[in-house]
Amino acid sequence: MQLLGIVLVCYSSRGHQYVFGYPTNPSYKSTATIPSPKVPPINLINSINYSDNNFQVQSDSYTSTFSEAYGSQQHNLSQSYQHIHSQQQISGSYKRNSDISIKLKSSKEKIKNSYKTDNNIIMNKKELNRELNLKPNLVNRIKESNLNSNKNTSFSIAHNNNKLNNSNNEKNINNDNGKSKTNGNLKKNSNNHSHPQIIKDGRNNNNNHHNQQEKFLGYDTQFLADILSPKSALCDQKFQLTINNLTFVGHPTLINSDSLPNKSNMLNRYLKKRINNNLEIDKINSLNQNNKYAHLITSSPTNSHYNSMDNSDTSCSDDENTNKNVNYSKNDATNLTMFHVVFIVKPSDDKSFDNEIDKLYNNVILKLSHGLQHEQRYRSYIMKQTDLILSLKDESYEDSNQLMDCILCQSSLARDLATIYDALISDKISHIVINNSVDLSLQIPPSIPSPDEGSDILLTDEQILSNDASFPTLRPYHALLLLEDPEEILKSFPKDPSPTLVELIQVVTPMQCFEELQSILDCSLSHIYKLAAHLVYWRKARIINVISIRNVYVISPNADLNKLPDLCKDFENHFPGTDLLSIFSELSIPRPFSSIIPSKDQRTLYLEIVTYFLRHNLVTQLHMYLYLSISQEIKKRVMFNQSSSENDEFSSSDNSSIIPNPSETSDIENEWIKALAATQPQAESLFLRLVPYFTGKYHVEEIIFRENLTRKDLKIILSKFRNELITILHQ
Template identity: 25%
Template sequence: MDADPLSIFLVKSDSKGDRLLFKYPYKKSGPGTSKDGVGGDGQSSWRRKTNPYSLILPDDSHSKDFRGGFPDEVLSNLFAVKQELCDAKFELKVNNVRFVGHPTLGQNCSRKVPKSPSKPIMLVNVVFALQAPASHSIVKCYYELSKQLGVALRHEERRSGYLTQQIKLMIAAQDDRAEDSNPDNYKTFEVIVDQCSLAKDLKKVYDDLCNHGLVQLRVNGWVYVGFCLPHKVHYLHNRTVKVSPEAITKYMENVKPYHGMLLLVDAATLMDSLVPDCSPTLTRLIKIYTPLKSLQTLAADADLTLRMVCNLASHLVYWGKAIIIYPLCESNVYMAAPNNVIHTSSPLVEKFGETFPGQNLIQTIAEFSFPTSIRQMMSPINGNDHCNAQVIIWLLQHRLLLQLHTYIYYMPTNRGLPQQEQASGGGGKSEGSICELSTPSETMSLSGLESDGESAGEDNGNWETEDFLARLSPEERTTLINIPASPHQLKLLIRLIQLNYLLGDHHLEDIMYLENLRRSQLLQLLDKFREVLITCEAEDPTLDMFYPQR
């Protein structure tokens, strides 16, 4: 994919000149033209073209085999920038290759002259070669990784002279191979990898980015470098969706406190992958995690603020360790996710059989061909005892199930809602994203737990039943009056209409949270006013980012 790096380079520049110390992959340049349009000898390909009528194919750099047709001296001159351009973003596009880095300036640590007031200046630049069409989001991520590596190397140079030591080993290996009668860069870089820990780290960075998009290493066994390329990580989870950091940020802004979190990996495995000095709040959240609880409940159980839980959940989503769902309960309705192709030879079929022996994935998915609630699936009357909560969780983790929510429309007449009411429709109450709730008091107030003397069923004087009915047309007024409902239920319906909750923009769970209502109250309302209330089931648009788009 476009997010994979083509190559990684390490360049230094000091008083002795600039030099390309290491590059990976270090494959031999063939006798023909490289993918950059430059041959192994540095000559342009058009000079060797003998047939003037031959077809000129477009350059194809969409391959991870970057042969580096440029000589090492050219690359070192390109990447060793002036001091004025250090500690800033470095980006260079040559043909179909884009080079991204962060030149870092530091002082050469000389243990022989520790009291020297003026130490020599040294520049180091870790550069990534990317495909030219790579998006701005991908380029920004690689720049951040190059910056992390540069800062880590500068820190280790000041602490122990690590970078100077590694540079000496790399230069010595290159000089030794240059003295041979038949020097080979391929063998030179192999020797460098065997002798230098920094070269091993850079090779590991490249391999990890190409394999799973996660980088976790300690430079010189001391400075931790952690990096996630979300484009790659989420692509491996689902190859039909494209995820970027900006999309994740927008996604988390729409999350409400009643939403929950679903880990994509085992909690014990996630705990083992954390670094020893990670945030204790993260470990506390993982220990009490369950997909049955909302973010608000998790915050209360972990003794954390809602904002903190939101930030931790966003961090886990970014690293591809979790997704946001509605907490599991018996009333949840699911159906098979669209655009997910499952066949008998699919790897998921074998994986499902290993996780749940005696069960078949295709048969389980077929049971969700129509919208089905968990209560229906687990009912012994239907003979579905094998479909337990763990199966539902596994299917949600692999994006094979899509949750449907019930949306309500107020249809007082056969022609629908009057035009004047549609035009005056606003957004109802200000919902507010989860990230806007910073203190427990705000959370309790919005959730309705802090009672101020009014509820959804009480008439507080703002919405008078008589005034509302007086503004209706005779047909609408007759329809509502003839419905055998209690005054309390009629007041609740009018309240929801006035707050624009019945325009199909809010599902049941959203209304329950915003108005502090029980599900039974809304279900009774739907039953009493079924002549004017129409329901439909659809997915929550705020949570469909990680599902294939239809």
């Protein structure tokens, strides 16, 4: 699979738009159709100011749900282990909030819609009145709660408050004939809107010379925008389109995707019921309800960007300007209905292609799309970035490279996409912070071979059972090998890493096994496993067997000898006075590493050298595995004991056999093993204890660990049963 590029398209009132493509930098053809003078819908709640404080909390908790849902806890660098519990609580509460805010938003939508239809005077007058009867009530509550919260947080913008008050007053006055009031407002809005439109017209006129066809990967970009903007039935799910030899993968995201029709209906019905019932009777109840709503409306996602927009823009501008600004943004934001980040890949021949696509989709595209969706909701990030990029494209540039540089320089979204692309093609991790708020680490997770087995081994039953085949099993006798210097790793961490993780990175050496680490770090083994798995997942570490001079190392079959000249130089810098090639040629014969260490005082140096080799995948450790074979002699002995004849079996000179699975032996095999053990009375019991391990599945270290032996014990067994135990050396 080869990643060819990343494209961002979106759908707004201006139609399907190709926004940005990386890395090819096509010259821009103005595809933006002049927006038809459209009357922006009035949004009651838009004009309400609410506490930024509230919003902040909301967004944080969202981030945590986000990362929990899509990067499991142990995999996300930004997660600190210590805080998982508290985060879960927060996210739980957020979920509850979001449920209700969905309902609320749909009510808001309903209102919006009703005004839209109102424009055409289709709406039932009675219904409208009902709505309006209810709304001021709501709005007042909101106002109250906001004023309170403003006091608390000392956050207020005079302008907005004025506006809020004005609109509320207006509402109250126009309570009885809402229609005329909305009409007035509509006019006002359309007037406001005319100005930006003129600007846009001017833009297009200025850039007629840019009308040459813009291409991305040989396709006309407008065409790309069309085919990559699927109908809503295909949105909010995996999108995969293959045309000839190119596959487009993405997650088309609808902006208002969570306004479920069912819920809005429910709320609607609920509201109507409220009104039909006597308001007087329900007054106390509804007051409570409304209060609840008021609190929640402040955290209604789609509107927050107006607020932040105001914050940034109003500080030093006069009223008129701000009005324009707000209205302009309102118009575009409500019109951006879909965005789609598409990854274009060239399929490879092999069958695993679909698998790779899935990996790309689940680990990168989905996370990215959700992050962007979140930022769009809260701060209309996509919309702003889209406008920015498109306006940059409208300006004249000498060539497409300069334009690309300019876009990358100014647009953080473009930069993020470029970062992701560059990281993916070089098989690295990309760390981005979307709009300075959503922290994402994206990668296609590596497939990690277990330290004890070659990568090409068939899955053993055990591994299939443990169903997490992509991760090696961790054992207390394993160690963690950091692939970079500890300082480098710590630098790459987000701001608040788990203290245990930091400590682990500072103290860990590949000469310590997890069991020893446990006492040093004073935390549970499972916790250390989690941290280790986390580091492995993010390619900062590998799981190995503890480095020791007793181990047998040979050159790894996967060692890349093409890099040898560079490695030699690098090696000399690390270990002056030693020669990589000499040590390499020493490693051709399997023998304990200690035998190539020239003198005792160089032991530490050589351990560091092995660490270096392992880091660069140059050597691999060989383990001893054991099989049990029963010689003819033993068989004969058993046969005579049983005195059941059939001697013709022994006619051939050689008739030993191998016990393939000593833990599930037949009766006759059991007899053989017993007879064999009896030949060495001193070691009989120990031998019988170890028999189940002689399947070639367990290496010596594992057996020693499992049975709590010493190396000496095992050595005795190996020498006493020299003729019956077949030893085998491999990775």
